[in-house]
Amino acid sequence: MSMDLALQLMVGFSVGMAMLLAAVFAGYRQLALPWQSRLGGFVMLAGLALTQIAHLRFAADPAEAFPTRTYVAIVFLQSVGLYWLLLGMLRPEGDWRRIEWALPFAALALALWVPLTWAIPVALVMGTMVALHLCMLVYRLRAMRRWFALELKVLALFAAMAIAVAIGGFLAPGVLGWYGYVWTYSAAIALGFLIVGWLLLSVPDLVPKTREAVDVAYAQSTLTRVDRDAMAARLRQLFEQEQIHRTESLSLAAVADMLGLSTHQLSELVNTAYGVGFSRFVRQYRVETAKQMLIDEPRASVLSVGMAAGFNSQSSFYVAFKEQVGEVPGEYRQRRLKAARASG
Structure with a gap:
C-alpha cells in the first residue's frame, strides 16, 4: 500500500468517525454532559476532521505553503475543544472557571500571533499539556471504580501520542519534513478515533459512570x-x-x-x-x-x-x-x- 493511499484511508476513516461521534453528541440520551462540554466536543470533532482534510490537500500538492494560519487556528481550537469536552466529565457540574472561559479566545490570539515556523510545535505542546492535566483529573477518581485504570491508560496513551506529534512538529521544517509530519499526525488522529470507538464499545455507559464517580469523589x-x-x-x-x-x-x-x-x-x-x-x-x-x-x-x-x-x-x-x-x-x-x- 502506498503512503498516499494509506493517508487517504486514514483521512476517510477519521472524517467518518468524526461525523458518527458528532451524531452521538447530538442525540444520545444517556450522554449527560453540560452544554460547554457538548460544544467542546463538536469543536474538537470538527477541528480534527478539518485538520485531516487539510493534510490530504497538502499531500496532493506538497508545493503549497504549509502550515497556514487557518490550519494553525484549527489545531489550537481542537485542543481547547478536547479540554472542554472532558472537563464536563471529570469535574462537578457548574465548576467552570474564568480562565477556562477565556481559553478559546487566548488560543485564537496565540494562533494569530505566533510565527508560523513555531505555530505547530506550540499548538501541539498545548495539546500535550491538556492531555496531561486531564490525566491528573482522571487519576483523582481512581478509587471510585475498580476498572478505572482502563481510562487512565487511554488518556496516558493520548498524552504520549500528543508528545510524539509535538516532537514531529519541532522536527518537521528541517528533519522530518512537512510531508512526514502530515503523515505522522494523520496516523495519530486516526489511531485516536480507533481507540475512542473501541472504548465506547467496551464501556458503553462510560459518561454516566464517570459523572457518578465525580459526584462522589468531590x-x-x-x-x-x-x-x-x-x-x-x-x-x-x-x-x-x-x-x-x-x-x-x-x-x-x-x-x-x-x-x-x-x-x-x-x-x-x-x-x-x-x-x-x-x-x-x-x-x-x-x-x-x-x-x-x-x-x-x-x-x-x-x-x-x-x-x-x-x-x-x-x-x-x-x-x-x-x-x-x-x-x-x-x-x-x-x-x-x-x-x-x-x-x-
Whole structure:
C-alpha cells in the first residue's frame, strides 16, 4: 500500500468517525454532559476532521505553503475543544472557571500571533499539556471504580501520542519534513478515533459512570443527618422486593426521590454501603435478574430477557453480563441447563 493511499484511508476513516461521534453528541440520551462540554466536543470533532482534510490537500500538492494560519487556528481550537469536552466529565457540574472561559479566545490570539515556523510545535505542546492535566483529573477518581485504570491508560496513551506529534512538529521544517509530519499526525488522529470507538464499545455507559464517580469523589459527606442503615435497608427492599431495577428508565434522581434523599446523598450512600457507584449497583441487580430468567424461561430469547431485566439495548446487556459473570448470556444459559440435565 502506498503512503498516499494509506493517508487517504486514514483521512476517510477519521472524517467518518468524526461525523458518527458528532451524531452521538447530538442525540444520545444517556450522554449527560453540560452544554460547554457538548460544544467542546463538536469543536474538537470538527477541528480534527478539518485538520485531516487539510493534510490530504497538502499531500496532493506538497508545493503549497504549509502550515497556514487557518490550519494553525484549527489545531489550537481542537485542543481547547478536547479540554472542554472532558472537563464536563471529570469535574462537578457548574465548576467552570474564568480562565477556562477565556481559553478559546487566548488560543485564537496565540494562533494569530505566533510565527508560523513555531505555530505547530506550540499548538501541539498545548495539546500535550491538556492531555496531561486531564490525566491528573482522571487519576483523582481512581478509587471510585475498580476498572478505572482502563481510562487512565487511554488518556496516558493520548498524552504520549500528543508528545510524539509535538516532537514531529519541532522536527518537521528541517528533519522530518512537512510531508512526514502530515503523515505522522494523520496516523495519530486516526489511531485516536480507533481507540475512542473501541472504548465506547467496551464501556458503553462510560459518561454516566464517570459523572457518578465525580459526584462522589468531590462531594463532602451529605449523610451526617441520615440513618444510613435504615436507608440502605430500604434501598435493598426497593431492588430486591419491588425490583425497580427492571424499569429501563430508572435514574439516580428517581431512586433518590423514592428514598427522600438528594442525588448526592444517594450516590454517597451506595458508594459507602456497597463500594460501587449507582450505575454499577443497578447493573448488578439487572444481571442477577437476567441470570435467573435465563434458567427459569429457557424458551425466551436472550434479548427479551435482557430487556425484561431492565437493560435498554443488547450491547449494554452483553457487556454488563460478561463483565459480571465472565461469559455471555447464551453461554451461561447453555452451561447451566446442561448441568441441570446432567444432575437430573
